[in-house]
Amino acid sequence: MPLLIVALGVVLLIVLISVFKLNTFVSLLMVSFVEALILGIPLDKIVSTIESGIGGTLGHIALIFGLGAMLGKLVADAGGAHRIAMTLISKFGEKRIQWAVVIASFVVGIAMFFEVGLVLLIPIIFSIARELKISPIYLGIPMLASLLVTHSFLPPHPGPTVIAGEYGADIGTVLLYGIIVAIPCVIIAGPLFNKVAQKIIPSAFEKRGNIKSLGEQKTFKMEETPGFGISLLTAMFPVILMMISTIISMIKDTVGFEDGLLFNVINFIGNPSTAMLISLIVAIYTMGLRRKIPIKQIMSSCSSAIAAIGMMLLIIGGGGAFKQVLITGGVGDYIAVLFKGSSISPLLLAWMVAAILRVSLGSATVAALSTSGLVIPMLANSNANLALVTLATGCGSAIASHVNDAGFWMVKEYFGLSLKETFSTWTLLSTILSVTGIIIILLLDLFI
Structure with a gap:
C-alpha cells in the first residue's frame, strides 16, 4: 500500500503540472497534503511535517545556493565566463575544438547553474560554429554533457547540495568524488557520443539552429574583460577551498593527527557556506572593484541573481515537504523493511528510484529530493558511503530528459531540432x- 500511495502521488503531481499547468511549487504542496492525509499522518501533525520539510531543506542549502548564484552572476556580468570560454577555445585550436568546449563548459558549469550556463555559452557556440562552418549541435553536445554533469554531481549546484544535506554527507567529499566520476562521464557522453550521434541521426548535424529567442546578447570585447587567470581563479575559488579542506581532512584521518586549531580553521574555511561567502567577497573585488565598477552596479548584479532563483528555492522547499511526508508517513521505513536482507546495493537502489521519478516528474531536483525520502531510512542499517549515495541519486535524476523537462525544449528550440532529433x-x-x-560510482565503491 505505501508504494501504491507514492505512485498515486507521483501520478497526481504529473497531472497537476502537465495537464492543469499548475506551478511546480503549488503542485508539490498540494500533493504533500494529499499524501499526508492518505498515509494517515495525524491532522495536527500535517502542517508541522510540511513546514519542517521545507525549513529543513532550505535551511541547509539556501545560503550556499544564494551565494553561488551571486558568484556566477558576477563572473558572467563582468565577462569572466566569456574570457574563460574564448581563451580555451583559441588555445586548443580548430582540430581540438570539442575538447576546448568540454573544458570551458565544465569550468563555467561549476560556477553557474545549468540554465544560466546554457544561455551564456550558446551564443559563443553558435558564433564559433558559423566561423568554422560546422553544425552548432556538433559543439552543443560536448557543451551540454559538461553542463549536465556539473549540474548533477558537483556542489554548489542545487541537486547534489540538497541531497548531501539530506543524507548527511560531507559536501567537500561529494565534490571530490563527483569530479572523479564527472570526468569519464563527460568524455563518454560528450566527444565520444558525438561520433555515434552523427551516424545515428545525421540530419541533426545539418541544422543551423535559432537563438533569436534569447534576445539581444551582451557582447564583450576581450580587452574589456578580466584576465583569463583571475577569471578562472574566481570561478573555481569555492571548489578550490572545499577540495583543499577535504583532502587535508582525509590526510589527517589517515595519518591519525588530533584535531587542533589549525585543522579547525581549515575545516571552517572549507565549509561550503564559508567557502561560498569568501569566494563572493573575492569576486566582488576581482570582477568588480578591481575593474573600477561601482559597488552599486555590483550589488545590482547580486540582487538580480537572487531574484532569478526565488522560484527555484520554493520548488526545492516543496520537494523537501514531499520528502518529509514520505518519511513521517512511514513509506521510507516500509521500503527499508522490504529490502532488509536484500543484496541490492543502496547505491543502485537510489539510482533506480531517482531515475524512475526523473522520467515521471521531469524535474531532476524534485526527483532527487523525493528519492532521499525513500532511501534515508535504509541508510540506517547500511554502511554505504554517503557521498557515493548522494552521487548515485544525482546520477539517477539526470537520466532520460524528455518532454516533461524544460531543458528538453530549450535544447530543441535553440538548436532547431525536430522531436526525433532531440530524443x-x-x-x-x-x-x-x-x-x-552509476557504473563508475559502483566501481569507485569497490575501492573506497
Missing part, C-alpha cells in the same frame, strides 16, 4: 551520462 541527441546523451555515472 536522439539530448535524451540519449542524458541517459548515457546517467548509466555511465
Whole structure:
C-alpha cells in the first residue's frame, strides 16, 4: 500500500503540472497534503511535517545556493565566463575544438547553474560554429554533457547540495568524488557520443539552429574583460577551498593527527557556506572593484541573481515537504523493511528510484529530493558511503530528459531540432551520462 500511495502521488503531481499547468511549487504542496492525509499522518501533525520539510531543506542549502548564484552572476556580468570560454577555445585550436568546449563548459558549469550556463555559452557556440562552418549541435553536445554533469554531481549546484544535506554527507567529499566520476562521464557522453550521434541521426548535424529567442546578447570585447587567470581563479575559488579542506581532512584521518586549531580553521574555511561567502567577497573585488565598477552596479548584479532563483528555492522547499511526508508517513521505513536482507546495493537502489521519478516528474531536483525520502531510512542499517549515495541519486535524476523537462525544449528550440532529433541527441546523451555515472560510482565503491 505505501508504494501504491507514492505512485498515486507521483501520478497526481504529473497531472497537476502537465495537464492543469499548475506551478511546480503549488503542485508539490498540494500533493504533500494529499499524501499526508492518505498515509494517515495525524491532522495536527500535517502542517508541522510540511513546514519542517521545507525549513529543513532550505535551511541547509539556501545560503550556499544564494551565494553561488551571486558568484556566477558576477563572473558572467563582468565577462569572466566569456574570457574563460574564448581563451580555451583559441588555445586548443580548430582540430581540438570539442575538447576546448568540454573544458570551458565544465569550468563555467561549476560556477553557474545549468540554465544560466546554457544561455551564456550558446551564443559563443553558435558564433564559433558559423566561423568554422560546422553544425552548432556538433559543439552543443560536448557543451551540454559538461553542463549536465556539473549540474548533477558537483556542489554548489542545487541537486547534489540538497541531497548531501539530506543524507548527511560531507559536501567537500561529494565534490571530490563527483569530479572523479564527472570526468569519464563527460568524455563518454560528450566527444565520444558525438561520433555515434552523427551516424545515428545525421540530419541533426545539418541544422543551423535559432537563438533569436534569447534576445539581444551582451557582447564583450576581450580587452574589456578580466584576465583569463583571475577569471578562472574566481570561478573555481569555492571548489578550490572545499577540495583543499577535504583532502587535508582525509590526510589527517589517515595519518591519525588530533584535531587542533589549525585543522579547525581549515575545516571552517572549507565549509561550503564559508567557502561560498569568501569566494563572493573575492569576486566582488576581482570582477568588480578591481575593474573600477561601482559597488552599486555590483550589488545590482547580486540582487538580480537572487531574484532569478526565488522560484527555484520554493520548488526545492516543496520537494523537501514531499520528502518529509514520505518519511513521517512511514513509506521510507516500509521500503527499508522490504529490502532488509536484500543484496541490492543502496547505491543502485537510489539510482533506480531517482531515475524512475526523473522520467515521471521531469524535474531532476524534485526527483532527487523525493528519492532521499525513500532511501534515508535504509541508510540506517547500511554502511554505504554517503557521498557515493548522494552521487548515485544525482546520477539517477539526470537520466532520460524528455518532454516533461524544460531543458528538453530549450535544447530543441535553440538548436532547431525536430522531436526525433532531440530524443536522439539530448535524451540519449542524458541517459548515457546517467548509466555511465552509476557504473563508475559502483566501481569507485569497490575501492573506497
